[in-house]
Amino acid sequence: MADQQKSKQNLTDRKPCLSGRGVTKVFGVGNKAMTAVDHVDFDFNEGDFVSIVGESGSGKTTLSKMLLGLISVTEGEIEFQGKPRDISSGAKRKEYWKNIQPIFQDPFASYNMFYKIDAVLDDCLNMRGFKSAPEEEKVRLKTEACSFVNLKYAELTNKYPFELSGGQMQRLMIARIFLLKPKILMADEPTSMIDACSRATILDMLLKLRDEVNMTVIFITHDIGLAYYISDKVYIMEHGKFVESGPAETVIINPQADYTKRLINDVPKIYEKWDLDTVARN
Numbered sequence: 441m442a443d444q445q446k447s448k449q450n451l452t453d454r455k456p457c458l459s460g461r462g463v464t465k466v467f468g469v470g471n472k473a474m475t476a477v478d479h480v481d482f483d484f485n486e487g488d489f490v491s492i493v494g495e496s497g498s499g500k501t502t503l504s505k506m507l508l509g510l511i512s513v514t515e516g517e518i519e520f521q522g523k524p525r526d527i528s529s530g531a532k533r534k535e536y537w538k539n540i541q542p543i544f545q546d547p548f549a550s551y552n553m554f555y556k557i558d559a560v561l562d563d564c565l566n567m568r569g570f571k572s573a574p575e576e577e578k579v580r581l582k583t584e585a586c587s588f589v590n591l592k593y594a595e596l597t598n599k600y601p602f603e604l605s606g607g608q609m610q611r612l613m614i615a616r617i618f619l620l621k622p623k624i625l626m627a628d629e630p631t632s633m634i635d636a637c638s639r640a641t642i643l644d645m646l647l648k649l650r651d652e653v654n655m656t657v658i659f660i661t662h663d664i665g666l667a668y669y670i671s672d673k674v675y676i677m678e679h680g681k682f683v684e685s686g687p688a689e690t691v692i693i694n695p696q697a698d699y700t701k702r703l704i705n706d707v708p709k710i711y712e713k714w715d716l717d718t719v720a721r722n
């Protein structure tokens with residue numbers, strides 16, 4: 441099942457997109473210092489669907505904020521497309537943000553509630569340089585983005601984000617990404633606030649985005665079963681460190697680290713076939 445979802449391209453043929461060496465974040469100073477991310481190394485390639493998996497407090501969100509350039513890196517290097525990432529000025533940071541875009545856990549916190557949905561989508565077009573494009577071209581692009589996520593543009597234009605359901609808001613987030621077409625999508629627990637049915641739809645849309653735009657998707661989750669289902673590569677994070685990483689099948693079918701084994705034991709039968717005898721007996 442997982443294989444069918446994944447791109448057929450050989451994982452090793454892909455060009456580097458985002459890499460890190462010794463990336464570290466320490467919050468606070470002196471005896472209050474706390475190392476949230478501790479010398480992590482990673483190589484995320486173009487078109488990779490990567491999951492970062494770990495329990496709450498393991499440092500996933502802190503790492504994602506460093507990758508997004510929202511907080512400083514205490515120590516270590518981040519490379520974007522094979523060159524040291526430079527976000528030292530406001531202009532450079534803005535340029536970098538054309539390449540990496542987030543979807544956050546809480547869709548309600550992700551929108552300016554005073555902006556109508558049409559304005560949210562217009563902002564994306566402006567960022568892509570479509571500000572002075574003809575009105576009908578803009579409407580065509582916005583309609584296309586909405587239909588990509590099964591939303592109807594004509595019904596949305598005059599609404600505010602708070603008039604949508606949680607699932608619809610998440611889909612609107614993905615429509616934004618479809619318009620922005622960044623090189624990297626950072627999705628931090630994007631499905632944890634929505635019901636199981638919307639969750640499957642959102643995951644399928646993320647896979648479709650990756651396939652259509654050759655985007656690198658960095659998917660952050662505490663759910664190793666979900667990571668196995670959806671990703672090419674997984675990085676397992678414990679106390680700010682990557683304890684294990686590699687192709688999803690290798691890591692999850694044949695885990696080496698005790699921590700990975702424990703995460704897998706918490707979700708029994710993620711890859712075993714249902715044993716019908718056992719089901720019948722119970």
Ligand SMILES: Nc1ncnc2c1ncn2[C@@H]1O[C@H](COP(=O)(O)OP(=O)(O)O)[C@@H](O)[C@H]1O
Pocket residue numbers: 467468474475476494495496497498499500501502503
């Ligand atoms: N701004 C901050 N100041 C101090 N400590 C923080 C801050 N943000 C996160 N932390 C701490 O860093 C650790 C990792 O947190 P986080 O990255 O949010 O983990 P996760 O996303 O895996 O749940 C936690 O112990 C958290 O309390």
Ligand SMILES: [Mg+2]
Pocket residue numbers: 500501502
């Ligand atoms: Mg988090």
